[in-house]
Amino acid sequence: MPAASGRRLVTLSLDVGGTGIKGDTLDASGKPTADRVRVPTAYPLAPKDLLGVFAAIGESLPSFDRVSIGFPGVVRGGLILSAPHFVLEGGDGTAEVPELVRAWDRFNLAAATAKALGKPTRVGNDADVQGLAVIKGKGLEVVLTLGTGVGSAVFEDGRLGPHLELAHHPLHKQKTYNEYLGDSVRKRIGEERWNRRVGRMVEVVRRLLFFDHLYIGGGNSARVTMDLGKDVSLVDNEAGILGGIRLWEQPSLPTHNA
Secondary structure, eight states: OOOTTSSOOOEEEEEEOSSEEEEEEEOTTSOBSSOOEEEEOOSSOOHHHHHHHHHHHHHHSOOOSEEEEEESSOEETTEESOOTTTTBSSSTTSOBOHHHHHHHTTEEHHHHHHHHHTSOEEEEEHHHHHHHHHOOSSSEEEEEEESSSEEEEEEETTEEOOOOOGGGSEEETTEEHHHHHSHHHHHHHOHHHHHHHHHHHHHHHHHHHOOSEEEEESTTGGGOOSOOOTTEEEOOTTHHHHHHHHGGGOTTSOOBOO
16 A cells, blocks of 8 residues: 555554553654654543544654554454443543443544544554564464553464453452453552462463463563563563554454545
8 A cells, every 4th residue: 555655654553551642653664753652641531532642642743644553442343342441530440430431332443533633544452453563473372461451362373363351351269350460459469479460360371272472561561570481472562552564464454544
Protein backbone atom coordinates (compact mmCIF):
# COMPACT_ATOMS: atom_id res chain seq x y z
CA MET A 1 0.00 0.00 0.00
CA PRO A 2 2.38 2.76 -1.15
CA ALA A 3 1.92 6.35 -0.09
CA ALA A 4 0.71 8.76 -2.76
CA SER A 5 4.06 10.51 -2.94
CA GLY A 6 5.90 7.24 -3.57
CA ARG A 7 7.62 7.34 -0.19
CA ARG A 8 7.25 4.43 2.22
CA LEU A 9 4.46 4.59 4.77
CA VAL A 10 4.91 6.10 8.21
CA THR A 11 2.78 4.62 10.99
CA LEU A 12 1.55 6.37 14.11
CA SER A 13 1.67 3.58 16.70
CA LEU A 14 -0.35 4.12 19.88
CA ASP A 15 -0.02 1.90 22.96
CA VAL A 16 -2.89 2.45 25.40
CA GLY A 17 -2.17 1.53 29.01
CA GLY A 18 -3.85 1.84 32.35
CA THR A 19 -1.30 4.40 33.58
CA GLY A 20 -0.01 5.92 30.35
CA ILE A 21 -0.83 6.32 26.66
CA LYS A 22 2.28 6.19 24.47
CA GLY A 23 2.76 7.08 20.84
CA ASP A 24 5.50 7.25 18.24
CA THR A 25 5.83 7.45 14.48
CA LEU A 26 7.61 4.53 12.82
CA ASP A 27 9.11 4.19 9.37
CA ALA A 28 8.50 1.13 7.21
CA SER A 29 11.25 -0.82 9.00
CA GLY A 30 9.80 -0.04 12.44
CA LYS A 31 12.42 2.55 13.32
CA PRO A 32 11.06 5.52 15.32
CA THR A 33 11.14 8.80 13.43
CA ALA A 34 10.85 10.94 16.60
CA ASP A 35 11.04 10.71 20.38
CA ARG A 36 8.22 8.75 21.95
CA VAL A 37 5.40 10.76 23.51
CA ARG A 38 3.71 9.62 26.74
CA VAL A 39 0.56 11.07 28.25
CA PRO A 40 -0.61 9.91 31.71
CA THR A 41 -3.93 8.08 31.58
CA ALA A 42 -6.64 10.23 33.14
CA TYR A 43 -9.70 8.86 34.94
CA PRO A 44 -12.55 8.66 34.30
CA LEU A 45 -11.78 8.06 30.62
CA ALA A 46 -14.61 8.19 28.09
CA PRO A 47 -14.04 7.26 24.43
CA LYS A 48 -14.14 10.92 23.34
CA ASP A 49 -11.41 11.75 25.86
CA LEU A 50 -9.17 8.99 24.54
CA LEU A 51 -9.68 10.29 21.01
CA GLY A 52 -8.60 13.72 22.24
CA VAL A 53 -5.37 12.22 23.60
CA PHE A 54 -4.74 10.46 20.29
CA ALA A 55 -5.20 13.75 18.43
CA ALA A 56 -2.81 15.57 20.78
CA ILE A 57 -0.15 12.87 20.39
CA GLY A 58 -0.54 12.88 16.61
CA GLU A 59 -0.16 16.66 16.45
CA SER A 60 3.07 16.52 18.46
CA LEU A 61 4.76 14.00 16.14
CA PRO A 62 5.90 14.09 12.49
CA SER A 63 3.35 13.44 9.76
CA PHE A 64 2.08 9.89 9.31
CA ASP A 65 0.04 7.87 6.82
CA ARG A 66 -1.82 5.38 9.01
CA VAL A 67 -2.57 4.58 12.66
CA SER A 68 -2.11 1.43 14.75
CA ILE A 69 -3.58 1.08 18.23
CA GLY A 70 -2.93 -1.49 20.96
CA PHE A 71 -5.85 -1.41 23.40
CA PRO A 72 -6.06 -3.17 26.81
CA GLY A 73 -9.31 -5.05 26.32
CA VAL A 74 -11.10 -7.36 23.92
CA VAL A 75 -11.10 -5.94 20.39
CA ARG A 76 -12.98 -7.51 17.49
CA GLY A 77 -13.25 -5.94 14.07
CA GLY A 78 -12.22 -2.57 15.49
CA LEU A 79 -15.00 -2.70 18.10
CA ILE A 80 -14.23 -2.57 21.82
CA LEU A 81 -15.94 -5.50 23.55
CA SER A 82 -14.37 -4.82 26.94
CA ALA A 83 -12.52 -1.86 28.45
CA PRO A 84 -11.90 -3.06 32.02
CA HIS A 85 -9.65 -0.16 33.02
CA PHE A 86 -11.57 2.68 31.42
CA VAL A 87 -15.03 1.99 32.81
CA LEU A 88 -13.72 2.77 36.30
CA GLU A 89 -14.21 6.02 38.14
CA GLY A 90 -10.60 6.46 39.17
CA GLY A 91 -8.54 3.54 37.90
CA ASP A 92 -7.67 0.18 39.47
CA GLY A 93 -9.73 -0.66 42.54
CA THR A 94 -12.43 1.96 42.04
CA ALA A 95 -16.10 1.55 41.14
CA GLU A 96 -17.49 1.07 37.65
CA VAL A 97 -19.34 4.02 36.14
CA PRO A 98 -22.51 2.81 34.36
CA GLU A 99 -22.31 5.62 31.79
CA LEU A 100 -18.76 4.57 30.89
CA VAL A 101 -19.77 0.91 30.62
CA ARG A 102 -22.42 1.92 28.09
CA ALA A 103 -20.10 4.33 26.26
CA TRP A 104 -17.36 1.74 25.75
CA ASP A 105 -19.64 -1.19 24.92
CA ARG A 106 -18.99 -2.06 21.25
CA PHE A 107 -17.49 1.38 20.65
CA ASN A 108 -15.91 1.44 17.17
CA LEU A 109 -12.52 2.77 18.19
CA ALA A 110 -10.99 2.07 14.78
CA ALA A 111 -13.62 4.04 12.84
CA ALA A 112 -13.71 6.88 15.39
CA THR A 113 -9.91 7.24 15.36
CA ALA A 114 -9.79 7.18 11.55
CA LYS A 115 -12.33 10.01 11.50
CA ALA A 116 -10.61 12.03 14.24
CA LEU A 117 -7.09 11.73 12.81
CA GLY A 118 -8.00 11.51 9.14
CA LYS A 119 -5.93 8.37 8.50
CA PRO A 120 -6.63 4.66 7.96
CA THR A 121 -6.65 2.88 11.32
CA ARG A 122 -6.29 -0.62 12.72
CA VAL A 123 -6.89 -1.62 16.35
CA GLY A 124 -5.83 -4.75 18.20
CA ASN A 125 -5.55 -5.97 21.76
CA ASP A 126 -2.37 -4.55 23.30
CA ALA A 127 -0.87 -7.97 24.07
CA ASP A 128 -1.61 -9.10 20.52
CA VAL A 129 0.18 -6.04 19.13
CA GLN A 130 3.16 -6.51 21.45
CA GLY A 131 3.34 -10.17 20.49
CA LEU A 132 3.49 -9.36 16.79
CA ALA A 133 6.74 -7.50 17.47
CA VAL A 134 8.51 -10.32 19.35
CA ILE A 135 7.33 -13.73 18.14
CA LYS A 136 9.54 -15.87 15.89
CA GLY A 137 6.65 -17.41 13.92
CA LYS A 138 7.43 -21.01 14.85
CA GLY A 139 5.26 -23.30 16.93
CA LEU A 140 2.87 -22.23 19.68
CA GLU A 141 4.02 -18.92 21.11
CA VAL A 142 2.31 -17.14 24.00
CA VAL A 143 2.67 -13.55 25.14
CA LEU A 144 1.77 -12.33 28.63
CA THR A 145 2.00 -8.66 29.55
CA LEU A 146 2.39 -7.48 33.14
CA GLY A 147 1.30 -3.92 33.79
CA THR A 148 -1.74 -2.40 35.46
CA GLY A 149 -3.30 -5.79 34.75
CA VAL A 150 -2.34 -8.93 32.82
CA GLY A 151 -2.67 -9.23 29.04
CA SER A 152 -2.40 -12.35 26.91
CA ALA A 153 -2.01 -13.42 23.29
CA VAL A 154 -1.56 -16.76 21.54
CA PHE A 155 0.12 -17.37 18.16
CA GLU A 156 0.53 -20.56 16.14
CA ASP A 157 3.25 -20.55 13.47
CA GLY A 158 3.04 -16.76 13.38
CA ARG A 159 -0.74 -16.58 13.05
CA LEU A 160 -2.68 -14.72 15.71
CA GLY A 161 -5.13 -17.03 17.46
CA PRO A 162 -8.48 -16.21 19.08
CA HIS A 163 -8.10 -13.77 21.94
CA LEU A 164 -8.17 -15.31 25.43
CA GLU A 165 -9.02 -12.80 28.15
CA LEU A 166 -6.99 -14.60 30.83
CA ALA A 167 -6.91 -11.44 32.94
CA HIS A 168 -10.44 -12.14 34.19
CA HIS A 169 -10.10 -15.90 34.57
CA PRO A 170 -9.46 -17.48 38.00
CA LEU A 171 -5.77 -18.25 38.53
CA HIS A 172 -5.26 -19.02 42.23
CA LYS A 173 -7.84 -19.50 45.01
CA GLN A 174 -10.57 -17.79 42.97
CA LYS A 175 -8.40 -14.73 42.32
CA THR A 176 -8.15 -13.73 38.69
CA TYR A 177 -4.85 -13.05 36.94
CA ASN A 178 -5.47 -9.32 37.47
CA GLU A 179 -6.31 -9.76 41.15
CA TYR A 180 -3.31 -12.02 41.69
CA LEU A 181 -0.64 -10.17 39.67
CA GLY A 182 -1.83 -6.64 38.90
CA ASP A 183 0.35 -3.64 39.66
CA SER A 184 -1.60 -2.62 42.77
CA VAL A 185 -1.06 -6.15 44.13
CA ARG A 186 2.68 -5.97 43.44
CA LYS A 187 2.93 -2.73 45.37
CA ARG A 188 1.01 -4.21 48.29
CA ILE A 189 2.80 -7.58 48.66
CA GLY A 190 6.31 -6.60 47.56
CA GLU A 191 8.62 -7.69 44.75
CA GLU A 192 9.71 -11.04 46.20
CA ARG A 193 6.19 -12.43 46.75
CA TRP A 194 5.02 -10.97 43.46
CA ASN A 195 7.85 -12.74 41.62
CA ARG A 196 6.83 -16.06 43.15
CA ARG A 197 3.32 -15.42 41.86
CA VAL A 198 4.71 -14.76 38.38
CA GLY A 199 6.39 -18.16 38.57
CA ARG A 200 3.10 -19.82 39.52
CA MET A 201 1.36 -18.08 36.63
CA VAL A 202 3.95 -19.35 34.15
CA GLU A 203 3.51 -22.92 35.38
CA VAL A 204 -0.29 -22.70 35.05
CA VAL A 205 -0.04 -21.30 31.50
CA ARG A 206 2.56 -23.92 30.61
CA ARG A 207 0.19 -26.72 31.68
CA LEU A 208 -2.78 -25.00 30.01
CA LEU A 209 -1.29 -24.29 26.58
CA PHE A 210 1.90 -26.41 26.30
CA PHE A 211 3.59 -23.48 24.62
CA ASP A 212 6.85 -23.78 22.72
CA HIS A 213 7.89 -20.36 23.92
CA LEU A 214 6.47 -17.73 26.26
CA TYR A 215 7.29 -14.02 26.12
CA ILE A 216 6.65 -11.77 29.11
CA GLY A 217 6.35 -8.06 28.35
CA GLY A 218 4.59 -5.01 29.72
CA GLY A 219 5.85 -2.33 32.07
CA ASN A 220 6.46 -4.76 34.94
CA SER A 221 8.41 -7.34 32.92
CA ALA A 222 11.58 -5.50 34.03
CA ARG A 223 10.67 -6.40 37.64
CA VAL A 224 10.75 -10.14 37.00
CA THR A 225 13.94 -11.47 38.60
CA MET A 226 13.38 -15.22 38.93
CA ASP A 227 14.49 -17.88 36.47
CA LEU A 228 11.41 -18.99 34.54
CA GLY A 229 13.07 -21.53 32.26
CA LYS A 230 14.69 -21.61 28.83
CA ASP A 231 11.30 -21.48 27.12
CA VAL A 232 10.48 -18.09 28.64
CA SER A 233 11.89 -14.71 27.55
CA LEU A 234 11.46 -11.24 29.00
CA VAL A 235 10.86 -8.61 26.32
CA ASP A 236 11.15 -4.83 26.28
CA ASN A 237 7.95 -2.88 26.81
CA GLU A 238 8.77 -0.90 23.64
CA ALA A 239 7.38 -3.87 21.70
CA GLY A 240 3.94 -2.40 22.34
CA ILE A 241 4.87 0.45 20.01
CA LEU A 242 6.93 -1.52 17.48
CA GLY A 243 4.18 -4.07 16.92
CA GLY A 244 2.18 -1.32 15.25
CA ILE A 245 3.97 -2.03 11.96
CA ARG A 246 3.20 -5.75 11.97
CA LEU A 247 -0.45 -5.09 12.78
CA TRP A 248 -0.75 -4.07 9.12
CA GLU A 249 0.65 -7.42 7.99
CA GLN A 250 -2.34 -9.35 9.42
CA PRO A 251 -4.73 -10.07 6.53
CA SER A 252 -7.62 -10.97 8.84
CA LEU A 253 -7.76 -7.56 10.54
CA PRO A 254 -10.05 -4.89 9.04
CA THR A 255 -8.88 -1.41 8.11
CA HIS A 256 -11.13 1.55 8.90
CA ASN A 257 -10.65 4.53 6.62
CA ALA A 258 -11.17 8.21 7.34
